[in-house]
Amino acid sequence: MKKIPLEILGLSSSQSQSGSFALILGEKTGNRRLPIIIGMFEAQSIAIQIEKINPNRPLTHDLFKSFAEQVHVAVLEVLISDLKEGVFYSKIVCSDGATTFELDSRPSDAIAIGLRFGVPIFTVESVLSEAGIILSDLDENAEDSDEDDDDDEDDDAGDRPAPAPAEPREPSGQVSLDELTKMLAQALEREDYEKAAKIRDELNKRNG
Secondary structure, three states: OOEEEEEEEEEEEOOOOOOEEEEEEEEOOOOEEEEEEEEHHHHHHHHHHHOOOOOOOOOHHHHHHHHHHHOOOEEEEEEEEEEEOOEEEEEEEEEOOOOEEEEEEOHHHHHHHHHHHOOOEEEEHHHHHHHOEEOHHHHHHHHHHOHHHHOOOOHHHHHOOOOOOOOOOOOOOOOOHHHHHHHHHHHHHOOOHHHHHHHHHHHHHHHO
8 A cells, every 4th residue: 555645735714614624735746635624623733733832731632642652652654544425534653662553543633643743644545536636737727718818927927916716606517517627726726625625526426
């Protein structure tokens, strides 16, 4: 089983689920993105670690790290191992120096703990193939549609904020595949990964 390294690209509040957040993971050696909806507590724990903030009292994931260190268990890596019926599954790979073992975990908890140990995050091809969002082809489509508008712009246009695209409509059986692809590109440009994931699922359903 080939493991694919991931990195954390962003964390933003969910627009459709109150109290939830979208954690965006990116393929280190490719152009796919993996958006995962997580809870508020887990998002806070991840954000605190990313920003190197020391809370007044240890959070649950800090407690896990302290306990593991006391019993001489090291975390080696985090693996997002499966996706079943829209739910991600992951494992925390640990070692006591003599034995390597795995703990089943939600990805949000696994990543929050993995960050505290400074270990790599991995996934497998089956998960990225099913839930990953590919950027390159969509970026090319977006560039083609705006080619005439870009002819007069100078080389540093990318340093300026991009104009807000039209709000993409919700996926519908009445929308063509080409239109869905454009909607997906627009959602990605707006960094609305949650909507992009819904449109991606509709495209997969049509193509499947």
